[in-house]
Amino acid sequence: MTRRPKPPSARKPALDREEAAFLQRYDASAFPHPSVAVDVALLTADERGLRALVLRRDDHPHRGRWALPGTFVGMDEALDTAAMRALDQKGGLRGVFLEQLYTFGAPRRDPRTRVITVAYYALVDAATLDAALPASGGILAYLDVPWEGETGGPVSASGADRKNLRLAFDHQHILGAVVKRLRGKLDYSPIGYELLPERFTLRDLQRVHETILGRPLNKDSFRRRMLATGELESTGEREQDVRYRPAELYRVKNV
Amino acid sequence: MTRRPKPPSARKPALDREEAAFLQRYDASAFPHPSVAVDVALLTADERGLRALVLRRDDHPHRGRWALPGTFVGMDEALDTAAMRALDQKGGLRGVFLEQLYTFGAPRRDPRTRVITVAYYALVDAATLDAALPASGGILAYLDVPWEGETGGPVSASGADRKNLRLAFDHQHILGAVVKRLRGKLDYSPIGYELLPERFTLRDLQRVHETILGRPLNKDSFRRRMLATGELESTGEREQDVRYRPAELYRVKNV
DNA sequence: TTGCATATATGTATATCGCATCTAATATGG
DNA sequence: CCATATTAGATGCGATATACATATATGCAA
CATH class of the missing domain: 3.90.79.10 (Nucleoside Triphosphate Pyrophosphohydrolase)
Structure with a gap:
C-alpha cells in the first residue's frame, strides 16, 4: 500500500515549532546530575x-x-x-x-x-x-x-x-x-539452561536449579516439570566418557 | 557491651589516605552524563x-x-x-x-x-x-x-x-x-489488596485480580487460594448498604 | 559376569483446581 | 407477610499435579 504524504503544515502544527525552539534553548548542564x-x-x-x-x-x-x-x-x-x-x-x-x-x-x-x-x-x-x-x-x-x-x-x-x-x-x-x-x-521457567552448555542432561539442569534454590529437588517431579514446559527436546545423543550409565543429552527448542 | 576504639592508624591504612587524596582531585563533571x-x-x-x-x-x-x-x-x-x-x-x-x-x-x-x-x-x-x-x-x-x-x-x-x-x-x-x-x-501474592481499602470483600479482591490478569477466575479456587496464603483475616464485619446478601469484610494481617 | 551408579518407569498418597451443587442472607415486589 | 431474585459462602467430587517411594533398565568397570 502506498502512503500519501500529507503536506508538512498539516503534520507540523504550531506546537511542534514552539517545542523545537524550546529544545534549542534547553541547557542540559543547568544543574548537577548524578x-x-x-x-x-x-x-x-x-x-x-x-x-x-x-x-x-x-x-x-x-x-x-x-x-x-x-x-x-x-x-x-x-x-x-x-x-x-x-x-x-x-x-x-x-x-x-x-x-x-x-x-x-x-x-x-x-x-x-x-x-x-x-x-x-x-x-x-x-x-x-x-x-x-x-x-x-x-x-x-x-x-x-x-x-x-x-x-x-x-x-x-x-x-x-x-x-x-x-x-x-x-x-x-x-x-x-x-x-x-x-x-x-x-518457578515458571527452566532458566538454568542458560548456565549450561548447548547440550546438557536433565541431571545437570537439576543440579543448577538446586544450587540456585539452595535446596534439593525431587528428581521425578523435576524431570516431569521440565519436560512439561515443552521448551526442551532430546538430541538423541548421550553423554561421553562417564563412569556409569550415560544420561540423555537435551537442548532448548527454537534456538 | 563496650566497643574499644582502635587507634586511627590501625583502621586507616595507607591505601585509604591515598584514596582520600584521589577523591579530592576527582572531577565529576569531566565528561557529560545522562x-x-x-x-x-x-x-x-x-x-x-x-x-x-x-x-x-x-x-x-x-x-x-x-x-x-x-x-x-x-x-x-x-x-x-x-x-x-x-x-x-x-x-x-x-x-x-x-x-x-x-x-x-x-x-x-x-x-x-x-x-x-x-x-x-x-x-x-x-x-x-x-x-x-x-x-x-x-x-x-x-x-x-x-x-x-x-x-x-x-x-x-x-x-x-x-x-x-x-x-x-x-x-x-x-x-x-x-x-x-x-x-x-x-501468582504468589494477593497483591491486589493494595488497590483496595483497608477492609474489602473477597469478591472485590477477585475483581481486581481479574482486571489485572485480563481473564475471569474461578470463584472457589480464588477464595481458597487467598485464604490459604494466610495473609488475610476476617474482620467479622459485613458490607453495608448492599442490595443482596452482604459479603464478609477481610483485611490484611500484620499491618 | 557381577556390582555399581545412574536413568527411567511405575505406583501411591496428598494437595490443588475447576466445576457443580447446595445453603444463607438480603432487598424487592406483590 | 411471603415468594422470589440475587449474591455470598460452603461442600463434594473428579481431574490433575506433586512429592515420595519403589522397581526396572542401562552402561561401565573390575
Whole structure:
C-alpha cells in the first residue's frame, strides 16, 4: 500500500515549532546530575556451585577490592548496549543471556560522586566463560548462596581458597538481588539452561536449579516439570566418557 | 557491651589516605552524563477497571500530552525518596505502596537531552486517590489492559470519554511494564489488596485480580487460594448498604 | 559376569483446581 | 407477610499435579 504524504503544515502544527525552539534553548548542564553506570553480574555454574566474574580494581575508588564488570553509560548509548559493552570489554563475552536486574542509587554508594548504577545479570555456560576468562584478567568467585529463605540481602563471594573476597561498592547487594531474581524465575521457567552448555542432561539442569534454590529437588517431579514446559527436546545423543550409565543429552527448542 | 576504639592508624591504612587524596582531585563533571529522573505509575482500581494518574504537561517537551508524575533525581537523594517526592508533590499522596519497576534509558526517549528514568509503580485504593485527586490537577486514565497474552508492550490510556489519551515520552511502555509486573506478582501474592481499602470483600479482591490478569477466575479456587496464603483475616464485619446478601469484610494481617 | 551408579518407569498418597451443587442472607415486589 | 431474585459462602467430587517411594533398565568397570 502506498502512503500519501500529507503536506508538512498539516503534520507540523504550531506546537511542534514552539517545542523545537524550546529544545534549542534547553541547557542540559543547568544543574548537577548524578552519573549513570551499568554493572553486570556474570554468572555461571559448575559442579561446585554458582560463580561470578569479579575483577580486581586497579584504580580508586576501592582499589584492590573485587568488583563486577561495569562501565559508565555513554551519552548516546542505550542501557542494554552499555551492559553488553562492559561484558565484552571486561569479560570478553558476546551474545550471552543478559537482562536488566535493578537500579541501585543510594547517595553514598560510590565515594567519588553520586553514581547510579543499572545492574544487569548475564548467564553463560562454564566452558565459554573458562575460555574467555584469561583475557579478562578477572577471577571467578564462588557465591555463598544461603539455604532457603530470602536473599534480598547481600551475598558474599569467595575465592578458590574459600576465603571471603572484599567486594567494592554495593556489589554484594547486587549479587543478592541476582540470586533472588533467579529463584523467582525458576518457578515458571527452566532458566538454568542458560548456565549450561548447548547440550546438557536433565541431571545437570537439576543440579543448577538446586544450587540456585539452595535446596534439593525431587528428581521425578523435576524431570516431569521440565519436560512439561515443552521448551526442551532430546538430541538423541548421550553423554561421553562417564563412569556409569550415560544420561540423555537435551537442548532448548527454537534456538 | 563496650566497643574499644582502635587507634586511627590501625583502621586507616595507607591505601585509604591515598584514596582520600584521589577523591579530592576527582572531577565529576569531566565528561557529560545522562540526566536521571523517576516516573511513578500510580494505579488504583474501581468497578470499571484499572486507572492511572496522569498529568497534562504545561511545559515542553510534549506540552499538552499526558504524563506520569515524575521528577529529576536530586544530587543527594535516594531513588526511592525521589519517587516518594514525585508522588507527594504531584499526586498529593504519602505512605502508599511503592516499588521500583524498571529503568528506561533509550537514547532518544526525551527530546531535550539524554534522560534515563527509573520507573516506579504505586498502588492505592480508589477512595484515597479520589480525595487527593483535585489538588493534583491530574486525571485518572483508564488502562486498556489487553486480554491474556504478554503485556510487555505499550498499554494505552483513555479518558472518561473513552477517547485515547496521548501519553508523553515512553510512558505507554511504562504502563505496559507495570501490568506485566503485577500479573507476575499475582501468582504468589494477593497483591491486589493494595488497590483496595483497608477492609474489602473477597469478591472485590477477585475483581481486581481479574482486571489485572485480563481473564475471569474461578470463584472457589480464588477464595481458597487467598485464604490459604494466610495473609488475610476476617474482620467479622459485613458490607453495608448492599442490595443482596452482604459479603464478609477481610483485611490484611500484620499491618 | 557381577556390582555399581545412574536413568527411567511405575505406583501411591496428598494437595490443588475447576466445576457443580447446595445453603444463607438480603432487598424487592406483590 | 411471603415468594422470589440475587449474591455470598460452603461442600463434594473428579481431574490433575506433586512429592515420595519403589522397581526396572542401562552402561561401565573390575
